Amino acid sequence: MGRERAEALSPYQSKPMVSRPLFYTFSFLSFSCLCSCKQLQEMASQFNLESVREFLTREEDSIVFSLIERAKYPSNLPAYDPSYSTGGALRNYSLLDLFARETEAVQARAGRYRNPEEIPFFPKVLVLPLVPAVHSQVLHPASASVNASNAIWKMYFNRLPQFTAKGDDGRYALTAAADLVCLQALSRRINYGRFVAEAKFRDAPKDYTSAIRAEVDLSDSPFFSFPSYFLMFLQDRDALMRLLTSAAQEETVKSRVKKKAKVFGQDVTVNNISKNESSRPKYKVDPDVVVHLYGDWVIPLTKLVEVEYLLHRLD
């Protein structure tokens, strides 16, 4: 058992290495996780759409900062090329894949994924957490595990060229670390769509229940036939999507992230003396790229998570 656990933690390490500093670190993390469990339970009593939106607003800071941090390095493509890393049994994995798996395994042991707000990208890596389980006080159990992690991973790599310069400076480990911070921040935000959906459901249970039930009832309908069922299935998803969408809120979010990208991403100079006075302000990540990332990906994926959550809300 001990060996299995050590292998799950690190496939290259045959013996578990438990040093005294590591023991103290885990003890501290276990303690802080117990404290945060208490906080999670307290949060459940103040749960509403407003508190959910506050959470999403705060996550914008993490996302914008993490993109700025990743933009410090050029594209560094070998970090994503499985032929670069010598992964042994995991040779089909890129350096980033390996880094993400191993980091998540350590974080899983410290209890990161005991927190219902967090979902790993590599859930199949079996790791026994060192802290007790937390049962979500908020999410509906049948839909609590809905997530868009695969789509988030793909989306991130499609967008990468827009906020990194082409090039290779050899700092692949730092690049992978910066990537994982971005991916985890995006995942937390987008998969938080489950909490948004729960808050909306509690605010208008009748409206949501009839939209959800419309989909369930159709499969039992005597008029059921595959093409019409399929069409209506899409329409019902559409109805849910319409119900949960707030165009005004989306515009607010996009304007705010643009402002954050400008404020966080500008060079700070003393006495307002800039090296190139005449040029337009230069940002570390183009604010319009952040707006498009939100408008084309982050918001639509959050809404897909919301719809998916609601479809299982009455299970």
Ligand SMILES: C=C(O[C@@H]1C=C(C(=O)O)C=C[C@H]1O)C(=O)O
């Ligand atoms: C998250 C919400 O649901 C939807 C998604 C939004 C987003 O991802 O920012 C914003 C408004 C809604 O269309 C919300 O209402 O706050």
